[in-house]
Amino acid sequence: DEETLIRQVVDSASTAGGSKDDLLLNADAHFSSFLRDFGKNYSGPEEHAHRFKVFKANLRRARRHQKLDPSAVHGITKFSDLTPAEFRRMYLGLRKNRRSFRTIHDAPNLPTND
Amino acid sequence: LPSDFDWRDRGAVTGVKDQGSCGSCWSFSAAAALEGANYLATGHLISLSEQQMVDCDHTCDDSEPDACDEGCNGGLMTTAFEYLLKSGGLETEKDYPYTGTDRGACKFDKSEVAASVSNFSVVSVDEDQIAANLVKHGPLAVGINAVFMQTYIGGVSCPYICSKHQDHGVLIVGYGSAGYAPIRLKDKPYWIIKNSWGQNWGEHGYYKICKGRNICGVEAMVSTVSAVTS
DSSP: OTTSOOOOOSOOTTSHHHHHHHHHHTHHHHHHHHHHHTTOOOSSHHHHHHHHHHHHHHHHHHHHHHHHOTTEEEOOOTTTTSOHHHHHHHHOOBOOOHHHHHTSOBOOOOOOOO | OOSSEEGGGGTOOOOOOBOOSSSOHHHHHHHHHHHHHHHHHHSOOOOBOSHHHHHHOOOBOSSOTTOBOOGGGOBOHHHHHHHHHHHOOBOBTTTSOOOSOSOSOOOOOGGGOOBOEEEEEEEOSOHHHHHHHHHHHOOEEEEEOOGGGGSEEEEEEOOSSOOOOOOEEEEEEEEEEEEEEGGGTEEEEEEEEEOSBOTTSTBTTEEEEEOSSOGGGTTTSEEEEEEOOO
16 A cells, blocks of 8 residues: 555755755754844844754654655745744644534535536 | 635635734634635625624633623633624624734724624534635634644644644635645645744645644534625
C-alpha cells in the first residue's frame, strides 16, 4: 500500500534533506538573509540572540517537516523566528468546537457522477 | 465532477490578504467564503471586511457560552456566519478596512452592507461531497492543522503524520488531480487552499495539500455559505 507509513531513516543527498544540512551549517548567513528579506528588527542584542536561537531550532523543525512531508518544500519562512507557541498565538486562532459544528445542519448530498 | 477545478480562474476569489499578528484567520476564512458566494449570487467580486467581524462579532456558541468569536483571540467561521445572518451582512473592505487589532469599537453601519448570508451548512467528511459543494456553491471555509504551514514553502503538502486538531481557518478554492509526490512516485490529487498570511508566504499566499484522506483534518471541518441574490 503506497499510503503505508514509511519513515525514511537515512539521509539522501538527492533529497531536500541534504540541502537542509546545508541550512543548519550556514545558519548565521541564512539568519542574516532572513532578517534582510523579511525586514526584521529586534529590540536589542538579547532579543537578537534569542531570535537566532529560535531560528536555528526552526531550521531543525523544517528539516523534520521535510522528512515527514517530502512532496512539499519546507524551509525558511517569515515565521522562522517564532516558537511554535508564538506562531500559534499570533497567526492561528480557529476555535474548533465540534459540538457547535454538530448543531449546524448538514449540506444535502450532491450528485457527483457526470 | 471535473478532474481539476479552480475558482481563481472563474473570478470568485479576491487577492491574498494578510491578517498580520492577529488570530483573526476565522474572519478571513468567513469573509472569503462570502466573497465567493456573493460572486456566484450577484456576478460581482467584492472584497469584504474582516475587521467588521473582528470588532463586532462576539457570537457565542449556544451550547458552550464561553466559546465565542473574540477578534484577534480567535473565533469560528460557522459562528461568524451566524453573526452575519443576524447582523445583516458585511461591509466592503474599503468601507471598513482591516487594522489587525481588536481594540477598536464596532463601527458597523447596516446601511453599508455589501453582501449578506442567506444560508450556511456543514459539508460531510467526504472528498467528493466537498468537491461537489465547492463546484456548486463556491469556495469553502475550512479548518486545518497548521503545524506544517509554519515551514511550508511550496509543493503539495502530504505529511505522513499530522494531528487533526485544527487551529487555523482557511479557504478551499479548488482542487487539482496531479500534484507530483516524488517519494510516492505518482501524482497525487490536492486541494488548493487560500491562506491569509500575505503573498510572501507559500505559493504566492496559497497552500496545496493532499486530497482525499483528511490530511491534517482539512476535510473534517468544512462549511459552505450562500449569499443573498441582489
